[in-house]
Amino acid sequence: MAETRIVTACLIIIGNEILSGRTVDANLPYIATRLNEKGVRLAEARIVPDIEAEIVDAVTVCRARHDYVLTTGGIGPTHDDITAASVAKAFGLAHTYHPEAKRLLESFYGERVTEARMRMAMMPEGAALVANPVSVAPGFRVENVYVLAGVPKIMQAMLDDILPELVGGAPVLARTVTVYAPESEMAAVLGRIEADHPGIEVGSYPFFRMEKPGTAVVVRGTEQAVIDAAVAQLRQHAAQHGIEAIDGQV
Amino acid sequence: MAETRIVTACLIIIGNEILSGRTVDANLPYIATRLNEKGVRLAEARIVPDIEAEIVDAVTVCRARHDYVLTTGGIGPTHDDITAASVAKAFGLAHTYHPEAKRLLESFYGERVTEARMRMAMMPEGAALVANPVSVAPGFRVENVYVLAGVPKIMQAMLDDILPELVGGAPVLARTVTVYAPESEMAAVLGRIEADHPGIEVGSYPFFRMEKPGTAVVVRGTEQAVIDAAVAQLRQHAAQHGIEAIDGQV
Numbered sequence: 001m002a003e004t005r006i007v008t009a010c011l012i013i014i015g016n017e018i019l020s021g022r023t024v025d026a027n028l029p030y031i032a033t034r035l036n037e038k039g040v041r042l043a044e045a046r047i048v049p050d051i052e053a054e055i056v057d058a059v060t061v062c063r064a065r066h067d068y069v070l071t072t073g074g075i076g077p078t079h080d081d082i083t084a085a086s087v088a089k090a091f092g093l094a095h096t097y098h099p100e101a102k103r104l105l106e107s108f109y110g111e112r113v114t115e116a117r118m119r120m121a122m123m124p125e126g127a128a129l130v131a132n133p134v135s136v137a138p139g140f141r142v143e144n145v146y147v148l149a150g151v152p153k154i155m156q157a158m159l160d161d162i163l164p165e166l167v168g169g170a171p172v173l174a175r176t177v178t179v180y181a182p183e184s185e186m187a188a189v190l191g192r193i194e195a196d197h198p199g200i201e202v203g204s205y206p207f208f209r210m211e212k213p214g215t216a217v218v219v220r221g222t223e224q225a226v227i228d229a230a231v232a233q234l235r236q237h238a239a240q241h242g243i244e245a246i247d248g249q250v
Numbered sequence: 251m252a253e254t255r256i257v258t259a260c261l262i263i264i265g266n267e268i269l270s271g272r273t274v275d276a277n278l279p280y281i282a283t284r285l286n287e288k289g290v291r292l293a294e295a296r297i298v299p300d301i302e303a304e305i306v307d308a309v310t311v312c313r314a315r316h317d318y319v320l321t322t323g324g325i326g327p328t329h330d331d332i333t334a335a336s337v338a339k340a341f342g343l344a345h346t347y348h349p350e351a352k353r354l355l356e357s358f359y360g361e362r363v364t365e366a367r368m369r370m371a372m373m374p375e376g377a378a379l380v381a382n383p384v385s386v387a388p389g390f391r392v393e394n395v396y397v398l399a400g401v402p403k404i405m406q407a408m409l410d411d412i413l414p415e416l417v418g419g420a421p422v423l424a425r426t427v428t429v430y431a432p433e434s435e436m437a438a439v440l441g442r443i444e445a446d447h448p449g450i451e452v453g454s455y456p457f458f459r460m461e462k463p464g465t466a467v468v469v470r471g472t473e474q475a476v477i478d479a480a481v482a483q484l485r486q487h488a489a490q491h492g493i494e495a496i497d498g499q500v
Contacts, residue, residue, distance in 0.1 A: 017453055017455060017468070018278075018295075019282060019291075019292045019293065020286070020292070020422070020470070021278070021279040021280070021283040021286070021292070022279075022424075022453075022468065023455070024276075024279050025278075028268075028272075028275075028297075029271040029272075029274050031271075032271030037272070042269045042271070042298070043269065044269070044297065044299070044304070045268075045269065045296070045297035046294070046296050046297070047278070047292070047295035047296070048294060048296065049293060069282075071455060074286075076433060076434075076454075076456070077433060077434040077441055078434075078436070078441065079440060079444060079452075080451075080453065080454075084359075093256070114434065114435070115438070115440055116434050116436070116437030117437075119437075120434075128301040136490070151456070154348070155417065172270070174272075183328060184326070184327040184364065184370075185364070186368045187326075187329065187364075187366030187367075187369075188366055190329060191328065191329035194329060200329075202329075202330070203266060203330060204328050205267060205273070206326070206401070212265075218267070220266075223376060225350035
């Protein structure tokens with residue numbers, strides 16, 4: 001196992017619509033995957049309601065625990081969009097118009113400027129802007145906290161803007177082997193394989209397909225050779241016990 | 251606004267596979283909806299990795315903050331299924347064989363009993379069982395913490411078992427109106443409507459359809475008459491401003 005430090009991130013998903021079950025979050029899997037390409041591991045996520053004290057608490061706890069915090073949601077123009085004000089509070093900063101964001105929005109909306117629209121230019125004082133090529137109103141960063149939109153298309157564009165500046169460790173690599181045996185019959189050997197190869201993590205995901213129980217085994221780690229050795233051990237076990245094993249997710 | 255106490259729940263989703271982006275959680279929207287039918291509001295969710303200290307911390311914090319805590323995931327037979335041991339630790343209880351769970355699993359597996367399978371009978375001492383009509387291995391409850399499977403079909407069956415014993419407040423009712431105006435043009439009136447009708451919550455979800463910007467406005471509350479009055483105010487505003495408004499989610 002390489003002695004590289006693991007760089008972690010926490011995602012804070014802000015919005016009553018997620019907690020009510022009305023809207024299904026689609027951002028977490030996307031963010032987790034893109035962060036991992038940079039060697040940043042999503043190590044925690046929280047879903048919090050549109051309540052200032054809850055957002056302040058989550059930001060305060062998570063920014064101390066992780067290298068990076070990303071938030072999604074709550075930066076639109078309406079009364080329940082309170083993310084910017086809450087992040088300002090978490091950092092003890094004024095919540096005020098960002099000169100550049102104000103200029104961008106005024107120039108975009110022209111005569112259609114309204115007070116509600118200009119709320120989207122209010123940020124913690126001194127925040128750095130995150131570009132929004134989709135709908136102009138920017139996200140922002142304060143220290144290690146990145147505040148992004150909740151609408152997936154806009155969030156993804158903002159993520160493109162910030163990914164180059166994140167400093168990660170080694171990306172997590174993964175190999176999947178599908179074995180046609182119940183998870184509970186694989187349990188002992190999987191535990192052994194993980195113990196035999198420090199630095200890897202063996203996940204198992206049971207399934208039933210055409211009445212046949214199987215297990216997708218995912219071996220994760222930062223070193224390809226160690227992953228390959230663990231997979232070889234798994235395939236050897238399968239061969240010895242007459243268990244069908246197929247590379248990849250079937 | 252009725253002075254009914256709001257009964258809240260927190261969902262703790264346990265599993266590296268969710269945080270890695272490999273598996274998309276489908277349980278939260280289902281649980282939120284079913285809890286709400288009982289008048290229990292999902293007020294927070296956390297996604298934590300398969301790390302004992304993280305699970306212990308989340309359970310300890312959340313069970314003090316909410317009426318109910320539900321966990322999903324990590325109760326299978328493999329080495330990374332550490333939810334039961336972690337919950338035992340959070341409560342300072344021994345992690346030991348539950349006599350009834352042991353009997354159920356022995357009777358189900360018969361000669362196919364293995365140590366890995368029997369791990370699924372290990373629980374915090376004194377836990378109450380949650381029935382699993384799908385695959386036998388039970389979930390359990392300690393005080394206000396319900397430990398459920400992560401596989402959706404099994405989780406749903408377990409939820410059916412526990413819902414009758416949850417004591418909730420008034421269920422949240424909702425009406426949706428789709429207006430063909432950008433969210434930022436609706437912001438002011440939506441804030442006003444929420445302020446004019448204490449006890450309701452007005453959510454707005456912008457969309458673009460066939461180049462037309464629109465906003466789904468969701469009015470939530472526990473009293474139908476108050477919700478209806480808020481919707482009437484919204485429709486009146488729309489009529490006065492020539493904004494197309496359609497009942498329901500378009």
